[in-house]
Amino acid sequence: MPTPRVLILRAPGTNCDLESVHAFELAGGNVDLVHINQLLANPALPRQYQILCLPGGFSYGDDISAGRILGNQIRHHLQETLVEFKSAGKLILGICNGFQVLIRSGILLADDDQGEPATLTWNSSGKFEDRWVKLGVDGHKSVFLNGIESMYLPVAHAEGKFVTRSAALLDRLKGACQLALRYTALHASNGHVPYPDNPNGSQANVAGVCDETGRVFGLMPHPERFVDPTQHPRWTREGLQEHGDGLLLFQNAVRYFES
Amino acid sequence: MTLWQIDIYSADGQPDRLGTAVASDAADLGLASDLTICAVRGFLVQGEIDESQANQLARELFADGVVERTVVARAGDQRLSEPPNGKPQLLHVMLKPGVMDPVAQSALNAIADFGLKVEAIRTFRKFWLPATSADMVSTLSSRILANDSIEQVIVGPLELDHLQLGSPYEFELLHVAIRDLDDEGLMRLSREGQLYLTLVEMQTIQHYFRELSRDPTDAELESIAQTWSEHCSHKTLAGRIAYRDENGEQRFENMLKETIFAATQQIRRDLGEDDWCVSVFEDNAGIVRFDDDYNVVFKVETHNHPSALEPYGGANTGIGGVIRDPMGTGLGAKPICNTDVFCFAPPDISTSDLPPGVLHPRRVMKGVVSGVRDYGNRMGIPTVNGAIYFDERYLGNPLVYCGNVGLIPRDKSSKEVKAGDWIVSVGGRTGRDGIHGATFSSAELTSESESLSGGAVQIGNAITEKMVLDVILQARDRGLYSAVTDCGAGGFSSAVGEMGEKTGAEVWLDKAPLKYDGLSYTEIWISEAQERMVLSVPPGNWDEFESLCRSERVEASIIGKFVSTGRLQLKYNDNIVADLPMELLHEGRPPIVRDAVYEAPATTPLEMPAASSLDLNAALCKILGSLNVASKEWVIRQYDHEVQGGSVIKPLVGVENDGPGDAAVVRPVLNSYRGIAVSCGMNPRYGDFDTYHMAASAIDEAIRNCVAVGADPSRISILDNFCWGYTDRPETLGSLVRAALACRDLAIAFGTPFISGKDSLNNEFSYESADGKQTISIPPSLLISAMGQVEDVRKCVTMDLKEAGNAIYIVGLTSNELGGSHFALVEQLAGGEVPKVNTDVAKQTFAALHQAIQSGCIRACHDLSEGGLAVGIAEMAFAGGLGVSLSLVNVPNNVDSPVDATILFSESNSRFICEVPAGMKAKFERLVSNLPHAVIGEVNDSRRVVIGGSTGDPLIDNSIAELKEAWQSPLRW
Structure with missing residues (x-):
């Protein structure tokens, strides 16, 4: 199989696009950066690609709420395109703002009769924070997390607290192994993950969620910010790793089509 | 047309973030210890929509159904005024008309995406308070809930039936009768017209128009005032100065040129073929060599006076403005990191000790940090370096230094405007915001400043600037324009005036896109509305340029053309509203001649207490806990310091990622290990002893911070930012000249060139007290910012x-x-x-x-x-x-x-x-x-x-x- 093609979608306010391009390229992908208006003008464009990535940033300023405006644009104009993409067995990744957009658009977790089942809302700390977190992988559903047990990655967001509309919904997602990535405690803590190890107060310490197929995945931490060993906050103490923890996630996506 | 109001409350069981924050601010300021507040964010939506559509918007756009609930009704409806339990007192806070409201703007576009017709939106915040006195309501309003310079408070329900959209402008050419004024009249005109020019300057203008036998138009007078302002021309420091100190007298024709700039020239001469400076003190930022493909550019600016009045907006537009400097350098650099340094009064001062017109330093600090955070983070530029200094003397006049480093291809590092090129405005629309910012920033702050210069205070819209950046970098790489500069202080008048200095320019002011109707030609010309860049586009490239901008929904408009007349001609429709030679603007200002005196303060030995009476353990803890030294983690974590993926040495380091790093290091090119180190040095306390040694120490500190992480000391370039008091006083100016002499000496001794700089003078705050007029002058505050280079970051x-x-x-x-x-x-x-x-x-x-x-x-x-x-x-x-x-x-x-x-x-x-x-x-x-x-x-x-x-x-x-x-x-x- 030829090198998979990756479409990285940018919109006004997207700002992690270039490092996401870099990460996919390091992982061996063939990457194009495409503006949302190009996609709106040509909704058939994604047919040429195997992987769609919505990178981090502040799409449309995150005005009103994070990811809302771009999420609505997708709902209004690209729903069919993305459903087709998804059902063709392809991969969709949303990082940080991209995760917020996937949630708002209904692509990651479909609406039920009461609307959106979950949200990413304001951090319990009430503010934007940039810090590194330890992550654990639950189950093997997400294609992106194949073979990964834990990662150390940075988060940088104000609205990343995962909240479901009801406890039952949370249980259902958990039962279906869709709560694929969680914040874990840095020090032993009897299962409780205190702030700031859980940086935003997410229910069940959720850091990333996949859809029922495992091929659509969104996460608040930034894997593209740890693909090179010099990005680790303590490399000057602990030495340079062979590569960053986040790189494997991108490699998983690319290898999914190579195997 | 119907005006709908959408109130958004936190759902039951969800935190009321804003209400809690307000209550905790009230407790911090000692206003009320146990306040409970219910806060609401809201939208007023005016358009042809019915109730079900309004509800749809509330559900699908404005509110988050998982954690919020809404009340939707026609404005004025009773349902909007039903108080929650035990909180009968209602307040609304809205931006004043004309103040930038990015959320409203985005919402308008988002609604268009729903296919609904809406003509105007305004956002507001609404607060329900427990029954309390009118005094308390007014104290809370002014101290916490609202800022009078940009917001209005409405007590009780909103009684609006429609949103004002501005009224049409009727053209009338205005002349200013200057020719017959006496000196007193000239000075009154300078003051009341907010021109802030000196008598000699006013006389020069008067003389010029007497010779022409006509009066200037208002646009002409404003053009001259903007170009000649301290902010734009740095006339004091670039002026003639007679300086005296213990070594005798020195005369400068151009003080900055003969000290700091001269040092760089000498360093470059000494380096000969190894000279790695590319463009210094010339463009919007200094440029030096980085690697075989790229140069790097660096600029630090201040935004002090706006931040004093409206800390959030002032800092927000401060960082937004300085980011446009690298964007407007050469043919446009890509911003790669920010540095931000602030000076505040200690945040624990009692509210009752504040002079009139002064915001509490805690509020100033929170506002400034949020302003920088929101703009820098949205732009996707990591804020990697900074410092905060505290001193009582920054009370009415805080300092906000914002800096940006950019990366630019070597072959895109210079520009040249060509006669015949279109003058193109890109980005934000022009509004009445920020009028007189350039002249205002050159004046001293008073307790009246808020009412006098409210127009100079603005809020930024980072996404507009990010969109401009996205298209400019593409247009640059396709070679679509021949020059670019930012619209900063002075707006079009400065940007076009500077770009057309060597050619001449004809500007069609009616072509500038406006935020709303009603702006006069002069307001369009001097508006400092944010997020605008001016480009010089050859006519043959216009179609491609315009279509690139359109593809990303960035507004680009031809507002004139560069001509070879050497004149600046402004037109509104077909009326000529200004016609001046460029020479008058750029060379016509009479030189400022100032005296400067430095007298060393008497030295007294420090009396060290007896060893037995000193508790050194305690002293160490006290210093660690002193505000200047104490951890700034609360600030640093709110900035995204890792976006763009090049972070190598973060601002916080160590086993728990929370120790104070000396300098940050980033890799601007992701497939290379060459890095940039950014650091700073400043110590206003030393200035009370000797500003020479203060400056020398700041330079040493900035360099040693860079060196400590691994930067090559032979490749460090530095910037100066002088923030000083009222330099008309010879001793104040003397202390500044003395610092500049140190800059010259140290730069030469270290071979470390200054590549750009900026000054902000007259940083004083005056108010009337029972004992008469009081003035607080800031301490001499020289910030040295250093940009180092690291050959291989893996050795840091x-x-x-x-x-x-x-x-x-x-x-x-x-x-x-x-x-x-x-x-x-x-x-x-x-x-x-x-x-x-x-x-x-x-x-x-x-x-x-x-x-x-x-x-x-x-x-x-x-x-x-x-x-x-x-x-x-x-x-x-x-x-x-x-x-x-x-x-x-x-x-x-x-x-x-x-x-x-x-x-x-x-x-x-x-x-x-x-x-x-x-x-x-x-x-x-x-x-x-x-x-x-x-x-x-x-x-x-x-x-x-x-x-x-x-x-x-x-x-x-x-x-x-x-x-x-x-x-x-x-x-x-």
Whole structure:
């Protein structure tokens, strides 16, 4: 199989696009950066690609709420395109703002009769924070997390607290192994993950969620910010790793089509 | 048309974030300790929509159904005024008309996407309070809920039936009768017209128009005032100055040119073919060589006066403005990191001690940090470096320095406007915001400033600027324009005036896209509306350029053309509203001639208390907990310091990612290991002793911070930012000239060129008190920002101790230099010698340290600054989670009859602490053999900092937990 093609979608306010391009390229992908208006003008464009990535940033300023405006644009104009993409067995990744957009658009977790089942809302700390977190992988559903047990990655967001509309919904997602990535405690803590190890107060310490197929995945931490060993906050103490923890996630996506 | 109101409440069981924040601010300011507030965010939506559509928008756009609930009704409906339990008092806070409201703007576009017709939106905040006195409501409103310079408070329900959209403008050409005015009349015109020109300047203008036998139009007068403003022309420092100090008198024709700029010229001459400066003091930012493909650019600006009035908006537009400098340098650089330095009054001052018209420093600090955070983060530019200084004298006049580094291809580093090119405005629309910002920033602040210059205060819209950046970089790479500059102070008048200086320009003011109707031609010309860039586009490229902009929904408009007449001609429709020679604007200003005097303050020795009465452990904790030294983690974490993926050394380092790094390092090109280090140096306390040594110390500090992480000292470039008081006073100007002389001397001695700079004068705050007019002048505040280069970032080091058993070295000489020190501050000791710089030793030290880092001898390196050796080693220990055992006996010093406290806390410059593994000691010692140095102890696992004095007794013995807590707790907000 030829090198998979990756479409990285940018919109006004997207700002992690270039490092996401870099990460996919390091992982061996063939990457194009495409503006949302190009996609709106040509909704058939994604047919040429195997992987769609919505990178981090502040799409449309995150005005009103994070990811809302771009999420609505997708709902209004690209729903069919993305459903087709998804059902063709392809991969969709949303990082940080991209995760917020996937949630708002209904692509990651479909609406039920009461609307959106979950949200990413304001951090319990009430503010934007940039810090590194330890992550654990639950189950093997997400294609992106194949073979990964834990990662150390940075988060940088104000609205990343995962909240479901009801406890039952949370249980259902958990039962279906869709709560694929969680914040874990840095020090032993009897299962409780205190702030700031859980940086935003997410229910069940959720850091990333996949859809029922495992091929659509969104996460608040930034894997593209740890693909090179010099990005680790303590490399000057602990030495340079062979590569960053986040790189494997991108490699998983690319290898999914190579195997 | 219907006006709908959508109120959004937190759902039951969900936190009320805004309400809680307001209540905690009220408690922090001592206004109310147990306030409970219910806060609502809301939207007023005016358009042809019915109730079900309004509800759809509430559900699908405005509110988050999982965590919020809404009330949707026609504005004025009773349902909107039903109070929650026990909170009958209702307040609304809205932006004043014309103030930038990015959320409303985005919402308008988002609704268009729903296919609904909406013509206007305004956002508001709404607060339900417990029954309380009218006094309390007014105090809360003015101290916390709203800022009068941009917002209005409405007590009770909103009684609006429609939103104002501005009224059409009727053209009328205005002339200003200047020819017959006497001196008093000229000065009144200067003041009341907010021109802030001097009498001589007004007379020059009068003379010019008398010769022409006509009066100027208002647009002509404004053009001259903007171009001649202190802010745009730096007329004081670039003017004639007669300076006297203890060495006699010196005369400058152009002070900056003959000191700082001259130093750079000399350095470049000395470097000859190895000159790595590309463009200095010329473009919007200084440019130096980075690698074979790229140059890097650097600029730091201030936004002090707007931040005093509206901290959020002032800082927001401050960072937004300085980002446009690299974007407008050469043919446009890509911003790669920000640096932000602030000066505030201590945040614990009592609310009742505030002079009239002054915002509480805690509010100023929170607002400034949020403003920088929201703009920098949205732009996707990592904020990697900064500092905050506290001093009572910043009370009415805080300082906000914002800086940006950019990356630019080498072949895109210069520009040239060509006659015949279109003048193109790109980005934000022009509104009535920011009018008179340039002239206002050149005036002294008073308690009346808020009402006088409200128009100068703005809010930014970062996404507009990000969209402009996205298209400009693409257009640059396709070669679609021949020059670019930013619209900053003075708006179009400055941008077009500067670009067309060598050619001439004809501007069609009616073509500029406006935010709303009603702007006069002069308002369009001088508006400082944010997020605009001006480009010079050859007509043949216009179609491609315009279509690129359109594809990303960035507005681009031709507003005139560059011509070869040498004149600036402004038209509104077909009426000529201004016609001036460029020469008058750029060369016509009469030179300012000023006297400057420096008299050294009388020196008094610092009386060191008897050893028996000093608790050195306590002193160390007090310094660690002093506001300047204390951890700024609360601020740093709110900035995205890793976006763009090039972060190598973060602002916080160490075993728990929370120690104070010396400088940040980023890799701007992701497939290369070449890096940029960014750091700063500043110490206003030294300025009270001698501004020469203050400036020298700041330069030394900025360089040593860079060197400490691994930057090559022969490739560091620096910027100066002078913020001073009222320089019409000879002694105030004298203290500035003296600092500039130090800049010249140190730059030459170190071979470290200044590549750009900026000054902000008249930073004073005046108010009327019972005892008459009071003036608070800021301390002399020179910020030195350094940009270093790192050949291979994998050799960088950080300041946290790494491993037990390693040796601790000190490099550099400790002198009795406690004047202005933090030890003197916390122990309330006056006098003493201020730290000086021995440039020969310093230069050798930097070079040796660099070699040692390059050759892998050093595991941790930290420069010594505020708090000296004791603070430096304590920081290294708690950042590394390790202990140290040190002795002062071998510390190289020239302190007469060494007093332990002096060696512990002296702030002598050019000193470093290095952690060296046993196997590297010999090599390290060879490298520093010509420099004062000594092994002073060892790293251990004790998690204690133990320092023995000259008699062998322990002077300091403290756990790193306690030291770290002292350092972290004061600003853990």
